[in-house]
Amino acid sequence: MAPSLAKLMLSNETSLKVLGNSLIMEKVLKYSNAFDIHSFRKTCHGIRTCVDDLKLDPQFEVYVIYMITDKKIDAAARVTGYKTFKSISYEQINDCENIITTVLAVLEMNLKNQKACLEELRLVCSFYEWTVKSKEPLETLIPEKLVPITSEFLAGFKEILKRRSGLLKVKKLNLYSVREEDVMQVLPYLDPKSLEKLQIGDSHWLHGELYHKTDYPESLKISYDIEEMTKTEQWKNLRQVTVNTGILSTPIQKMNLTNCSKIYITSVARITSDDVVYLKENLLTPKLQSCTICFEEFVEDPQLTEFFGQPRYIERAVVVFKRDRRIWYFPIPGANGSMMEIDLDRKLCLENVDSFKYE
């Protein structure tokens, strides 16, 4: 008898009777994590059908995708109750394959039955292998190679999210190296009640963050407009927002930030006295933790002293083109002695504090 036939007969008699039995398999998978379930699925058709029919929640806690090049994508995930990540690398060997299709197929299979809330979903698009010094200049890499696959990937991801029976629950969404339209492919399709933290960053920011370099080509710095995403229910319910982009053109008063307790934005094109007053009035609540906004230009008209009075602390600029540092304090109503500290120099910081700085 051929070995394959012997194997088939044995499996038909025992293995498939056990592992293809949904009642038994449900009990076995109760003690298996998502990766073991995935391994079971890949053994054979009979077991795969049995596992899929059970529609088990894989209980992913963190799911990360790094788009390293247009031909290489890494994915890593961690399951609830485990400390380590399990990662998988996808590489496109020949042109007749489509790496995006493969990655999306696995992503859909993994997230299809996810009912538990993901603590973090991180999509690092265009994570280009800058670590391995590319021979090609940066200018040719980003627009020509990375944006199209980012768009293709996120358009596919949007369809996966739309096909799910319920909105995917995610507590923290990190989208790096994305444009505003890329964010809109994901953000509106997540459960607005679960999403608490959003962190977005463009390629410029990612480049600086990874390599601590400031040599990002000026021509590639794009103006960023988040107005559309700030209108979504998901954004309005956020507790923490971090926007790391080149230059953010959206006016501060249109950013719908008043529900947030923690804000970090770098950097906005322009900030005015009215914006500072608006933030002070709307964030002066006990839930405030901190709000930091970097800016390119500050238009102080009228003077802030007209609204806030004299600052408690002034640090005179030693260089002519630099601005004086000024700090104001305002008691937060109902916060048991806590104060809002407004610290303004090259950036604007509003923070919930218990004592004065520089007493």
Next chain:
Amino acid sequence: MSSTEQGTSSAAPAEPTTAPESAAAPEVPESFYYVHGKDKVVHKVSAGALQHSALIHGMISNLGYTEEQAKANPFPFENIDGDILQMVVDWCNQHKGKPTPPEDTNLPKQKEKLFDLVLAVNYLEIKELLTYCCKQVAMMVKGKSPEEIREIWMIPTDAEDEAAEKEAKKRAGKEAAGETAAAAGDAK
């Protein structure tokens, strides 16, 4: 408490003991039933131990056998190997009337035996033992790749499955053709 008997041995029914007058309630004599597997070896098991099996418990309740009737009519489980049924009976006896512990480390370590036990326990509807067995199966595949799982449990790949099926069909076709030719020869 349990005994293994070949064929229909004469195990005398337990005599009811006379309860002392001071006792709160008279002690009810334990009833016994008989089961056998593929090897026809009969196992005498108490009703208390058999309560673990929802299938047998249901059968007992419906039949209302007397001790003599039970002895004369052992429950046949032709689909269960004798050694596996012995394991099941032993487990039921060990856990008779006791709360089941969270772990059971006495399960077979050989993979073939474990799968046979899973199938038997699933058939006999012994919930707790099935849970232990399933947990052990899960532990045996923890962290394994699909290839390793295939190797452990002798699972063919889809390609092997297809090839083997084709081979089997081809063989069956040849055998059928041979039989037809032989029949035609006989007819002549």
